[in-house]
Amino acid sequence: MFVVICYDIPEDNRRTQIHKILKSYGQWMQYSLFECELNSTQYAKLRSRLAKMIKPNEDSVAFYSICASCHVKIERIGGETVRDNTVFFA
Numbered sequence: 001m002f003v004v005i006c007y008d009i010p011e012d013n014r015r016t017q018i019h020k021i022l023k024s025y026g027q028w029m030q031y032s033l034f035e036c037e038l039n040s041t042q043y044a045k046l047r048s049r050l051a052k053m054i055k056p057n058e059d060s061v062a063f064y065s066i067c068a069s070c071h072v073k074i075e076r077i078g079g080e081t082v083r084d085n086t087v088f089f090a
Contacts (some may be wrong), residue, residue: 001043002071004064005034014053018061021049029079 005022009015009032022028025046026036038046043063050061066074 001038001040002066002068003036003038003043004066005036005061006064007032007059007061009054009059011055011058014055014059017053018050021046021053 003026005026007015007018007022009018019028022034022036025038025042026034029035036042036046047063054061
C-alpha cells in the first residue's frame with residue numbers, strides 16, 4: 001500500500017526521532033511529509049512505533065492511504081525526485 005504520512009511535532013528532539021523512524025520506512029518529500037510503500041505488517045509496526053513516541057495532546061501524525069489507481073495519477077511539479085525502487089536482475 002502507498003501511504004502519505006505527514007506530521008506536526010512542535011518539540012525538536014521528538015520531531016527528529018519521528019523523522020528518523022519515517023526515513024527508514026519511506027522517502028522524505030517535504031519538511032513534514034513522507035511517502036511510503038508498505039505492506040500491512042510494516043504499516044502496523046510503523047503506526048505502533050509512532051504512537052508510542054508522540055504526545056497526543058501536542059503532536060499529530062496523519063496517514064493517507066492512496067489506492068493503486070490514484071497512485072499513478074500523482075502529479076509533481078518541482079521538489080524531490082522520487083526514488084525508483086525497482087530492482088533489475090541481469
